Amino acid sequence: MEDAEIIRQVLDGHHEKFADLVERYQIPLIHFLRRTLGTDEEVFDCAQEAFLAAYRNLSRYSEVHPFRAWLYTIARNKALDLLRKRRREVPLFPDENLIDHQPMPEEVLLAKEQVSLLAEVLNELPEHYRLALYLRFHQELSYEEIALVLDVPISRVKTYLHRGKEKLRKHLERRDIHEGDGQGVVDSTVSR
Known part of the structure; x- marks a missing residue:
């Protein structure tokens, strides 16, 4: 099922369908965040915050852009906020x-x-x-x-x-x- 269809279903009251988006993008988002954040704890927390923010703001999502890019933008902003708070260098390859x-x-x-x-x-x-x-x-x-x-x-x-x-x-x-x-x-x- 396409992302846009899942989003329409979530907005129509089938909130459990958001789990399909989480399942689809959780692993790639974690890999993306690992390039910016240092520890797995930070990565998982940031990913969770990004999904929560996406869920809360789903009504503001526009199908003009792919959901994945919108989600990654949210995650990147969350990661940058965390890094600003901690004021440290960004390790790209902590692995x-x-x-x-x-x-x-x-x-x-x-x-x-x-x-x-x-x-x-x-x-x-x-x-x-x-x-x-x-x-x-x-x-x-x-x-x-x-x-x-x-x-x-x-x-x-x-x-x-x-x-x-x-x-x-x-x-x-x-x-x-x-x-x-x-x-x-x-x-x-x-x-x-």
């Missing part, structure tokens, strides 16, 4: 602890090193480039949806993506990723 340091086969270790290096290089990019790249290539949002989430014109989204990929490529080249085994990281991430 460093996901790298398993146990002995592994050489290919798996190399892949993990490449992912870690890519995360490190992405952290060197300005936040607007990182978020635009993340929303496009990890969350697969359209240009229009990214524009809504970042509150910028579509032309600026295109600029962020183009310049972000170029800056990412240059950072990787400086680290000599193009030589040898690192080529796959550059090709799979930047050439999209």
